Each structure stands twice: as structure tokens, then as C-alpha cells.
Amino acid sequence: MPDQQHQPDFPDSRATITFDAVIVGAGFAGLYMLHRLRNLGLSVRVFETASDIGGTWFWNAYPGARCDVESMEYSYQFSDELQREWEWTERYAAQPEILRYIHHVADRFDLRRDVQLNTRVTAATYDETTGRWLIETDDGGRVSAQYCVMATGCLSARNVPNIPGLERFARDQYHTGAWPHREIDFTGRRVGVIGTGSSAIQSIPMIAKQAEHLYVFQRTPAYSVPAHNHLLDPKIQARIKANYKAFRDRARKGRAAILFTVGVKSVFEVTDEEREREFQTRWANGGIQFLAAYADLFDTVEANDVAAEFIRRKIRETVKDPNVAALLCPNTIAGCKRLCVDTDYFATYNRSNVTLVDVNSSPIDEIVPNGLKTGGRLYELDALVLATGFDAMTGALRRIDMRGKGGYPLAEKWADGPRSYLGVALAGFPNLFTITGPGSPSVLANMVPAIEQHVEWISDCIKYMRDHGHERIEATREAEDDWVSHVQDIANASVYPSCDSWYLGANIPGKPRVFAPYIGFPDYVEKVDAIAHDGYRGFELSRHRETQLAG
Ligand code: NA7
Secondary structure (H helix, E strand, O other): OOOOOOOOOOOOOOOEEEEEEEEEOOOHHHHHHHHHHHHOOOOEEEEOOOOOOOOHHHHOOOOOOEOOOOHHHOOOOOOHHHHHHOOOOEOOOEHHHHHHHHHHHHHHOOOHHHEEOOOOEEEEEEEOOOOEEEEEEOOOOEEEEEEEEEOOOOOOOEOOOOOOOHHHOOOEEEEHHHOOOOOOOOEOOEEEEEOOOHHHHHHHHHHHHHEOEEEEEEOOOOOEEEOOOOEOOHHHHHHHHHOHHHHHHHHHOOOOOOOOOOOOOOOOOOOHHHHHHHHHHHHHHOOHHHHHOOOOOOOOHHHHHHHHHHHHHHHHHHOOOHHHHHHHOOOOOOOOOOOEEEOOOHHHHHOOOEEEEEOOOOOEEEEEOOEEEEOOEEEEOOEEEEOOOEOOOOHHHHOOEEEOHHHOEHHHHOOOOOOOEOOOEEOOEOOEEEOOOEOEOHHHOOHHHHHHHHHHHHHHHHHHHHHOOOOEEEEOHHHHHHHHHHHHHHHHOOOHHHOOOOOOOOOOOOOOOOOOOOOOHHHHHHHHHHHHHOOOOOEEEEOHHHHHHHO
């Protein structure tokens, strides 16, 4: 792990210090935003809860954590020198390597000196008299800024399940989304993992290799395809770098801003043999491109089920015990929850030290100091791993006491689900920007290009404001309403809303069921660029004084 070097001393935080911009979060989004705003000549402070930079890639340090987008595509492209000089070692980078990369970027662009670590933003309030945001932090600090940029991440607010007795577990307990930055050795220990989403699917094979016994408590099985990860051939890397820009441009044209071949035919248009060959080839290649085999796999349940059945067949072929295989076979829409990418996940259930426990037919009764009770049995555990996911897309923002004009709380604005204009701005919250907010492609796209696109759009917007003498920007209510409907219309034309997923908030009890991300990265980019080109259509821009006089 990189050490925490170069952390500057910040002056006494109890006085209200002023900045042009405050950025919340120092992951991929916050760091690049800092770089861009600094280049515009703005004074900027970044607040980061964690003890180091890296965001998602700092927190998710669990065994086996790895990106499901290929390394050559999962990095910044704003600097050609940067993208050429960094050498990735594997097809899919593991968490430590991505974190090393983020540290490299921070060093290269001297970003650390404006990042205040170990500081959680607790409140952000818009002050209409000054036209500035007041940001409060958990160390009692207060800063004021003209712009507030939320770079808080889509999967950063951990979901700790409400299981009776959880807090009484007396042995080691971990959440995959807050994994300690030290070696955790499960050798000789009885370990329980709750959850079978992507984090569990990556960590289970690794934990199983060490544990005396591993119990996996599964409520809903997940679809997963093999990664077929391997070392990156330096020759292939050099070939891509020789024309990196063209490679990136091609990727940005893809629906998810990822470069893979997308089938143009319907899954029903081809013969059984042709379809089998195509699925087998994609399975052998590995990765999420599997579900791009045919054009209609996300359009209808029937089409999707053809691909889903192929995955189920692979599970049955891999897992020797037919009862365990049956439990591992999902029966929902494939890809409706993000498709998992694994290394030896299903084969891990053939190990004699791994037991799959179904907590769907018989839910977890309670956690007791020495284990977990379900189905009338106590599973004694030395360590418990919560791989229970996140309050996605909105959780990190809602956990901050955010108030817009007239003290209007975000919690109230989003009481029936997230509302945003372009996933980047909120009506009633002037000069506040959200990077990869709800209503933008974000988690349905390759996150790094999605982040870069937002950061550049926001910094271009701030530059435009400065060049034109505007001090204040706010999305109009009408534009926001239209955008919210547009996002839902696109989602409703797909199979996505038909099954429970964190895209819909369905994993969090009581959360309104609203599909949060925008489907289709290229369409999105075209739309938001046109809006900027039209002088920020759907926004009101003004000098602060003008607004006050008008009000
Ligand atoms: P996910 O995909 O939200 O998975 C969380 C898992 O935890 C999922 O299997 C849940 O079952 C399970 N869960 C949550 N609460 C409970 C309770 N109370 N009892 C039993 N099981 C529970 O989170 P991940 O961290 O794996 O992945 C998130 C994203 O990160 C992923 O999509 C990638 O993009 C990277 P459920 O399905 O709700 O029945």
C-alpha cells in the first residue's frame, strides 16, 4: 500500500476559511476535478473522509478486489503522457495496482497539497445572501466556497444490514467496503460471508483458500462470468499506446464507454449452433462483453433468458453437487444487477471447506457473539464478512446534511427518489455540482471516462461563467422535471426496472424505487454537450447581485 506521504498541515480549521471551490471526495472524480479547477486559477480545498486518497479503491481493499473493466480502459485519458507512461501489469487490475496508479497521478500533478484527509463533510448549506456554500466538517471546521462539487462516489455509502444482534458479534467483523489496510489472515479460522454480489464473488475464492471453513450465506444468487484474467502482454500494451487516442475514441462510442464488439442481431435471429458458438466464444474471452452478444438481450425478458440459461448451464457444469448448483442458479434477468466477473467463483463450491447456506428460504435469525443463527442452526464463526453492498448513487449525498435555497433539505427534495438535471445539478441548489450523480450514465458506464466527461463538463461550465461574468448557475425546475422523465422513459424501455437491484434502490429497505442511472453514454454526452453549446439550456445564469435584486 502506498504510504500517506506529503499530507500538508492545514491551518486551524475552526475559523471560516474561504475558497473558490470545495470538492468532497478524493477518488478518481475529486482528484481530477481538483486538477481542472486549479488550472482555471481557482483556490480549492478537497475534503476526504478516509486516511488516504483513492475513494472506492482505497476502501474496497478486500481480498480479490479487482476492476471488471480492462486496465487499458480504466484510467484517465486527459493527459497523453500520463496514459503512455503508466504500465499496467494485468488484463484486469487488482485494487492495490489501481490505488498505486491513483497515487502516481496525485504525485505527478502535485494534487495532495489541497486534499485534507481524515475529514468528513457533515453539512453543506447554501447561503442566499452571499451566494456561497458553507461547508461543515466533523472536526468542527467551516469553510465557505462559491462552488461546491460533490465527488462522493456512487458506491461509497456502505450498507450495513439490519440483522438482529449484528453489533453483538464478539469476534472479527469486516465490511468489504471498508476493508482494513493490513494483512488479514483467515488461516485456521471459520469465516462467514453474508452476500453473494460482486464483492463476495471476488473475495470468496480468496478467503476459501485460507479459511479452515467458509460459510457463504446467500439470499439471492448472482450471474457471474469468468474474467480469464492474465498478465498483460507488453507488446499489446505498446500497440494500444501507439494510438491510444483512437482506442479511447472508439471506446467512448460504446453504450457503456467500453470497447467491445456488440452484436447487431437478435438472439432469435440466429440458428442454435451459431448462438452456441457465439456464447462459447464470449465465455472463453471472459468479462462483461458476454452480455453484448446480441442486440436485444436487455430489451425483452425472453431474449435475456436465452443468455441467462447459458450461464445457468455453465454453473451446473462447474458445480459438482447438483443441489448446490441449483441454489447458485439465478432466475432473474441477467445483467439486471450488474453482471459479476469472477475467477473460480463457482468452482470454489467444490471445495470441501466451503458450504453454501441458503438464507432466502430461511432468513438469518440473528447474529450471536460467537456466530450466526439461521434455519434452526448456529454456525460458529471466528470472523464475519459483510459483503452487503452500498446505498448506491444517492446514499453518500443523503448522508450529508445538504440544504439549498431557503434551507430546503436534499432529504426532502429526494423523498420520492433522486431528482437531478443531467445528473450534474439540482434545481434549488445553485452552484452545486454532482459528479456522476443520479440521472447520468455513471455506474452503467466505464466509471473513469464517465467521471472525466463530467469533470470536464463542470470545469468548462465554470470557465464559461467566469468568461461571461456569471456568478451563479442553477438548474430550472422545468428542465429537471423533463430530465427525470427522460431518464425513466429510457429505463422503462429496457428490462432493467423489472428486477430488484441497487440501480433501483431495491437493496435498501424503504428506499423509493426509482431507476437512478442514465442508460447510454454516447447519447448522454451528445445531449449535455448540446446543452452547454446552447449557453447552458435549462439553467439560469446570473450575477449574484442581479438575482438578489430580482428576488
Ligand atoms: P451488492 O451487489 O449490492 O451485493 C450485496 C449482497 O449482499 C447481495 O447478495 C445481497 O443479497 C446481500 N445482502 C444484503 N443484505 C443482506 C441481508 N440482510 N441478508 C442476506 N444477504 C444480504 O454489493 P457488492 O458490494 O457485492 O457490489 C456492489 C457493486 O460494486 C457491484 O455491482 C460492482 O459494480 C462493484 P440480495 O441480492 O439483496 O438478496
